[in-house]
Structure formats: C-alpha cells, structure tokens
Amino acid sequence: MDTVTGTIRQYDVGQINTGECVSTDQLTVFAYLTAEKAERYRQVMRAFLHAKQRFVLHLRPDEVVTSLHDDGTAVDRDGVQTLLAQLVEWGNLRADPDTAEVATVEEFYRARFLYQLTLEGEAAERAVAHFEDLLVVPGELQTSALADIQELLAELLGLARAEAPDPGKVHRSLTTLTTRLEELTDRARTFITGLQRTVDLHGIDLEAFLAYKDRLIEYLERFIGDLVVAQGRIATLLADIDAAGSARLLALAAERDLADRLEVTEADRAAVHARWSDRWAGLTAWFVAPTDDRAQADVLRERARRAIPALLQAVSQINQRRVSRTDRPADLRTLARWFAQCPSDADAHRLWRAAFGLSPSRHLKVDGDTLDARADEPVRASISWLDAPPLQVSPQLRRTGHYVRRGRPASIVDRSAEKALLARQAELETAQLADARAQLVTDGTVRLSELGHLDPAAFGAFLDLLGEALSASAPGVAGPDRAVRVTSADGGLEIRLTPTDDDRQATIVTTDGALIGPDHHVAIVDLTGTDLGRPRRATAADDVLVPEEVGA
Structure with a gap:
C-alpha cells in the first residue's frame, strides 16, 4: 500500500506540468534501458504500450504473462511480478489495488494490483520507440509530400479569406503542414547523406549497378522537376496567405494550443505565439529565398543535381577497372589472405620478397655503366649498404624521378575513328540545340x-x-x-x-x-x-x- 500511496503522490495538484524543466527524479524512468534484464523490461513496457493503443488502461500480471507468451517469450508469473515491481519503483508503472472478487483463499491473502503506464513511463517508451524508428526509416525524396503541402496551403488560404475561421481546422491544417514538411526534410537529408554509401563499388554486380543507376537518375530527375514546379506554386500560396492574414491564423493556432491548460500566463501565451511564428517563418524560408540567403528547396535541388554526376563518376570508375583489369584494394586484400594462409614465418618472408622485392639493392634502376661494373665485380645482396660500393644513379632519375628505358618506344594507338565519332556526335548535338533554339x-x-x-x-x-x-x-x-x-x-x-x-x-x-x-x-x-x-x-x-x- 505504501508503494501505491507514493505513486499517487507524484500526481499531486501542485506537481501538474506547467512547462517547467523535467527533474532528475523523473529521468529514472529510463533506468530499465540499461538494467541487467533490459530486454525483458522492454518487452513488458511494449506490452503496456500496445494495450493502451487498444484503449486498455490496466493490466494484471496474468494478462502480462499471456501477452509475452503471445510474442514468443516464455516467462512465469513470479518473474513478471518481479519485473512489474521494479518498473513501479522506477516510476514507469503505477500499481493500484485490485478490488475484483477473489476465487481462492490464496488470492485473498496475496497482495493483488492492477498496473498501468505512468505519464513518465509512457513518454520514455515512446521516446525509445521513436529513436528506433528514426534509425531504420528509409531516406527518400517525397514527391507526395510536396502535393500534400500544396493542398494544406490551399486549405489555409481559404480559411484566411474567411470572416470567422474555425480555430480547430486552422490548428489541424497548420500542425499537419509542419509535420509533413519536417518529414520531407528529414527523409531528404537521410537520402542525400546516404546516397554515396548506397553502392559498394568493389562488391556490386555490374549489371545490377547499371540498373540501379538508371532507376536512381530517373528518380532524382523526377523529384527535381516536381520540386521546381511545386516551389513556384507553394511560394505563390504563401504570399497569398500572408496577404490574407497569416498572423491571424497563427494566433488562432496558438490559442488552440492553450485552450485546455488549467492556468495560462502571459509568458506561456508569448512562448506559444513565438513558436508558431518561427514555424511559419521557417516554412516560408524553405520555399521562398530570403533577401540575403537561399531557399532550402534550392539547396536540396542543387544537392540532388550534384548526386547525378557523382553517380556517373562511379560508373566511370567501374568501367575503368574493367578496361585496365587492375584494382589495387582488391589486390591488397588478396595478398593479405595469402599472408594469413602462410604456414610459417619463413614462408611469409618469401612471400614478402616476391610481392614487393624491397630486400636487395638490385631493385633500383641504374645506368649502363653501373650495370657493367657490377657484372665485373658482383656484390652479394646480403652486404650492408654501408659496406657496398655506391650506386651511380642516372641523373635523369635523380632529377625527375622517372627513368626512360632503352629500346623501341611503345606503339601509338590510332584513335582517329573514335575522334571522328565524337566529332559527329558533337556536331549532331550542336545541330539539335540550334534547331531547338530556332523553334x-x-x-x-x-x-x-x-x-x-x-x-x-x-x-x-x-x-x-x-x-x-x-x-x-x-x-x-x-x-x-x-x-x-x-x-x-x-x-x-x-x-x-x-x-x-x-x-x-x-x-x-x-x-x-x-x-x-x-x-x-x-x-x-x-x-x-x-x-x-x-x-x-x-x-x-x-x-x-x-x-x-x-x-x-
């Protein structure tokens, strides 16, 4: 009974939330996330949250056991009772006496409670669920969000032109509008940020990558085109709403937020009005460029356009690897596997000398006189550099770092046919452009x-x-x-x-x-x-x- 009384005191009238900061004691509701049985606590909290979504306020321990069994978790009643008692101590749950009729003597003498989520416990579990959703939500460019924003702004324009707008409709439209814009911004930022990490150029199949490239470029071009058209229409709607009286709509929405509060101070009213004004200013700046800055829609469009050349560059790198048949990272990974498979250190040393050849001094390219001198007086590779005679390095190698080998130069590949093809294509594109300009x-x-x-x-x-x-x-x-x-x-x-x-x-x-x-x-x-x-x-x-x- 003391536990129940202590829990009820948390909801004393003097502690009703009036917009003050959360106390340290209230943060103990997050303790179940780092406890020893964190996964079991999460399962119990999810069971209560799902029950509340079905408009079930209280759960008995047996009902919690049944819910966990339905989810594939085997746990007995005593184990659940221990979890519930600990969650009550942390403030996640509230225990009320169960006054239902008892069927046995054991039930009469046993302390029986009904458990429900506290305000802090529900907020904690919803915050964790929201955190997990943000980590797995896919990035995307939402063309549908642009259409929804236009429809919502059209509704607001009609409300702004009305003599007595309905505060409920105004608040609902503005809330949905800001939520849709936040979702559009977050999903677009996730998509653009992860675009470069989407394709692993070393492991993806070429045909699959080319198909993905075509779909992605079409996806980006479609969004860019829709964004250009929608930005002009939305900018016009915003200007019309401002002319019809956007300040009146924001005031109605702010008053709607304060309608259900027990006590409203001037500071509360000023804070809510300022919050809605900031939201409207941010919405306007997203589509209409400020005087000394760029609109966020223009920034998003530019970043989406830059993604197309970056993708084409990735295709060029794949084609270059196919032509040259060289891939330095893949070669190094193969060599690392060979080193790991060496049966002994001696074999690893032989592999090192075969792969890099840096042990003896003969890896240097020298001039002909030095080679002739070394042929007359050979020098063993095991002799120290300090004891061996000096090497006469070619002045050209010492000056430029390059050495041109003697002999017949490499044959020059005739590229005249390819150049002629490129010239014809350029001429055709120029003619098409001139014809389009003439039209x-x-x-x-x-x-x-x-x-x-x-x-x-x-x-x-x-x-x-x-x-x-x-x-x-x-x-x-x-x-x-x-x-x-x-x-x-x-x-x-x-x-x-x-x-x-x-x-x-x-x-x-x-x-x-x-x-x-x-x-x-x-x-x-x-x-x-x-x-x-x-x-x-x-x-x-x-x-x-x-x-x-x-x-x-």
Whole structure:
C-alpha cells in the first residue's frame, strides 16, 4: 500500500506540468534501458504500450504473462511480478489495488494490483520507440509530400479569406503542414547523406549497378522537376496567405494550443505565439529565398543535381577497372589472405620478397655503366649498404624521378575513328540545340498559349527555361516588377516571363502529350548573336500579316 500511496503522490495538484524543466527524479524512468534484464523490461513496457493503443488502461500480471507468451517469450508469473515491481519503483508503472472478487483463499491473502503506464513511463517508451524508428526509416525524396503541402496551403488560404475561421481546422491544417514538411526534410537529408554509401563499388554486380543507376537518375530527375514546379506554386500560396492574414491564423493556432491548460500566463501565451511564428517563418524560408540567403528547396535541388554526376563518376570508375583489369584494394586484400594462409614465418618472408622485392639493392634502376661494373665485380645482396660500393644513379632519375628505358618506344594507338565519332556526335548535338533554339525564339512577346507544337528537344529546353523562370519569380509583387528575366544554363537563351492576370489557361502540345497551366506573356531571345539559318517558329500572331510583309 505504501508503494501505491507514493505513486499517487507524484500526481499531486501542485506537481501538474506547467512547462517547467523535467527533474532528475523523473529521468529514472529510463533506468530499465540499461538494467541487467533490459530486454525483458522492454518487452513488458511494449506490452503496456500496445494495450493502451487498444484503449486498455490496466493490466494484471496474468494478462502480462499471456501477452509475452503471445510474442514468443516464455516467462512465469513470479518473474513478471518481479519485473512489474521494479518498473513501479522506477516510476514507469503505477500499481493500484485490485478490488475484483477473489476465487481462492490464496488470492485473498496475496497482495493483488492492477498496473498501468505512468505519464513518465509512457513518454520514455515512446521516446525509445521513436529513436528506433528514426534509425531504420528509409531516406527518400517525397514527391507526395510536396502535393500534400500544396493542398494544406490551399486549405489555409481559404480559411484566411474567411470572416470567422474555425480555430480547430486552422490548428489541424497548420500542425499537419509542419509535420509533413519536417518529414520531407528529414527523409531528404537521410537520402542525400546516404546516397554515396548506397553502392559498394568493389562488391556490386555490374549489371545490377547499371540498373540501379538508371532507376536512381530517373528518380532524382523526377523529384527535381516536381520540386521546381511545386516551389513556384507553394511560394505563390504563401504570399497569398500572408496577404490574407497569416498572423491571424497563427494566433488562432496558438490559442488552440492553450485552450485546455488549467492556468495560462502571459509568458506561456508569448512562448506559444513565438513558436508558431518561427514555424511559419521557417516554412516560408524553405520555399521562398530570403533577401540575403537561399531557399532550402534550392539547396536540396542543387544537392540532388550534384548526386547525378557523382553517380556517373562511379560508373566511370567501374568501367575503368574493367578496361585496365587492375584494382589495387582488391589486390591488397588478396595478398593479405595469402599472408594469413602462410604456414610459417619463413614462408611469409618469401612471400614478402616476391610481392614487393624491397630486400636487395638490385631493385633500383641504374645506368649502363653501373650495370657493367657490377657484372665485373658482383656484390652479394646480403652486404650492408654501408659496406657496398655506391650506386651511380642516372641523373635523369635523380632529377625527375622517372627513368626512360632503352629500346623501341611503345606503339601509338590510332584513335582517329573514335575522334571522328565524337566529332559527329558533337556536331549532331550542336545541330539539335540550334534547331531547338530556332523553334523557341519568339518575335517579340507572345502568350504561352501561342507557342504551338514543340518537338521533344525543344520542349525539354523550354521546360528548363520555364522552371528557372518560375522558381525565380517573386510572389506577392505587383505591377511591372512581376516580370522575370532569366537565362538558360549555357547562356544561349533568355526568357522574359510576365503573368497575364486574366485566369486564362495555356496548352502546349508536344509529341508525348500536352502541358496545361496558367497563361503568361513570354519572350524568348537568342543571346548567341548568330544566325541559326532556320526560319523563325511561327506563332498564332503570324496568321495576320500586313501587305508589305506579304509582298516581301
């Protein structure tokens, strides 16, 4: 009964959590993790946590035994009773008198308790479970999270424009939004960090690695494309929410957090408001670049792009090893196994001399006069360097560290056919790029809906330009300052993009389908200053010509 009383005193009204720091006594709930029977304690705590998830508040010792048996753990009732008593002493469990009717005399005289998780015990077990989940959670680039964030921001925009937003809906949307963004950030960081460690270049099968490489590059390119499109839309939604009154939504969410507290001080209210303001500022900085910094979405996109060349470099290293047939780490590992298999030290010494040949002085390359002198007067390998005559090393070897052997030089491999193939491929790529530029260059400013049909090469170049322009747009800016001007990665094309503000939709037809989105005024200019030698791509504006142009 003293144990029960002591446990109940922990929940005295004066000790209700009011946001103060956790005391040292409360940290004893983690003692079961380092105890002698840590695994058994973990099993018991998991049994209580699973019971609570099924809305079962109390468990008897027999029920704990049954739960452990169902999980494949053989333990008797006395052993469970000892574990439960120790967990009660640490503060993980709470023991209440079991007032149920007894069936035998032994049960009447035996102290019987009902056990349930304490607040500290549940928090400790959930913290350990969360720790284990973080270690095994896979890294990934969540395209679905970007779509969820857009939907949640659209809901918040509707609530911000309402006269009396529902505080519950506002709090739920903001909480889900921050949780989804944290999950996106954590999974992306885990994926990018472990990308270089995913492939073991010494042990993976070549065909499996090439298949993995293709899937990974496609995976990265798809995420980068989705991130570019989603970043522009999310930035626009954030600007619209700020204009409609994001501060009011944050205040409603903060008050919702404080609604169930017994006593609320001004310090509590200020801390909760500051926490929600920081979350919103971090969300905005993730997608919209601050004045003197870069957006986190831009940083993630850059790191994902850098992963593709690193993967291709790994492929190049594999191909180089296949061609040269040399692998220094593999050779050293094989030699280490040979040393381990030597039956005696003498055999190990012979293997050392055969592998490295560093014992005698004859491993040096010397000039012809020295070789002739040594032929006339041989010097045994066992003679000390101090007693042996000096070696006349070639001045070229002493000066440069290289020695050119005498005789016929090695044959030069004719690479003219390979060079011609590379030249033809470069010429073909240049022609494709010039043709794509000729299709994209516009005569002045046109609408996106007037671009017409684009072939795959021109459409790919146009998507790159459009993505850079949309990501560089500044949401919330009105007037002529909304125009965006960016150049392509190679500096050959410039796009000038301005919203039309008329809610019209643009459709761009390609070989693989149609791209549909908000219409914009667009002007694409060739910055190379060269005549491409191809007629300008026709637009819808070319259907109406003045007589002078027809005559020309």
